[in-house]
Amino acid sequence: MNLKKDKNNIHDKSYKDLYSNSEVFLDLVKGMLKAPWAKDLKSEDLILTDKSYIASDYEEQESDIVYRATINGTEVIFYILLEFQSSIDYRMPLRLLFYICEILREYSKNQKHKPYNKNLKIPAVIPIVLYNGKIPWDVPTNFKDIIYNSDIFGNNIIDFKYDLFDVNNKFSKEDLLKSKSMTSAIFLLDQKIDALEFLERIKSITLFFNNLNEKEMQVLKHWIKNSIEMPLADEAIKILNSERKDVETMVANNAFILTESLEKAEEKGIEKGIEKVALEMIKDGVNAETIMKFTKLSKENIEELRRSIKH
Structure with a gap:
């Protein structure tokens, strides 16, 4: 992602x-x-x-x-x-x-x-x-x-x-968390991290960067909106706007949805890779039974791929 x-x-x-x-x-x-x-x-x-x-x-x-x-x-x-x-x-x-x-x-x-x-x-x-x-x-x-x-x-x-x-x-994550400043919050979110770690850092900023005033929080949200892809940016801003008691639950829910999405994307990528191999085998004239054996695709899937080549 x-x-x-x-x-x-x-x-x-x-x-x-x-x-x-x-x-x-x-x-x-x-x-x-x-x-x-x-x-x-x-x-x-x-x-x-x-x-x-x-x-x-x-x-x-x-x-x-x-x-x-x-x-x-x-x-x-x-x-x-x-x-x-x-x-x-x-x-x-x-x-x-x-x-x-x-x-x-x-x-x-x-x-x-x-x-x-x-x-x-x-x-x-x-x-x-x-x-x-x-x-x-x-x-x-x-x-x-x-x-x-x-x-x-x-x-x-x-x-x-x-x-x-x-x-x-x-700058290490630990040092930036200790600093609790406007710039350290930006650096925390701009480091090369994945989406799950990004949510964890949003949680830390929401819970522990209490010294950021309303104007600074608005600047931070504006930066997130301009820098981070949707819908992650929207979810991050919702967490920053939430009550402290709701933060843990919101982050956990988003992390679960995100993990599921990543797993589905990975599965989809594997499927596409298998289909690509099958297409090459069809083009090379390999029979359906052999393709089924190597790719584990059904006969119907292989026939559908064969039709897609003809079109």
Whole structure:
């Protein structure tokens, strides 16, 4: 059973929507990144920029979000790259450098920087990569690590570090359950899991993520609706909306129905495979008795398959 909607739908409808919400983005950098500079950041300080820096070659597997903010009087730009390809791009540090340069080039142009301005300052650009592929991300996170013999050049070469959120490999289920934050709930549901495990995690979020307010729950439901295939998405939202006393029963009932559906689908797949073998044998001129012996199909089934070939 396919749990997730197709990748284009995911990056267009769910993650971009999700982290375009300043409160959700704030939860990401304060709750999950735990960067010291983020402790004084407030959602009202964040301004979403309606601009993308993704090259046309990457639009199918990526999306990006840009925030501007002021932290204690210091201007900062957050560049979030949402990476949804199953294969890893080892050019990432280089590509991030290009994006950072383009952001700062545009900033300087808009600020009309003059060559004689001794007080010229530019904002910090914080690059963040959010990756939900199955293969563990092993691309260097420091730019200098992709430069030949970088250690011999010391501080004479450019360097920066991007923060990485590897949804499937960096966060264990146990750690995400302990966190009980908006982002940890999303990561729990977005990891590569089957439908039964998805329902178990919905149960855990409903029962134990009591600190999520109504607005955050609405954001979570919206993400589920955009990311998860029906009817599983509908059932998940019903569980999230239910009374605590009803959660266990609802999950158990859904799990039973789901297990039955999977078993039927498996049986159907086996039947189709047997029919395919029988069709090939008919085409090869094998007689009905031999086909019955090898496939265990009835004579009526074989005659029906024979008629389907003629039509």
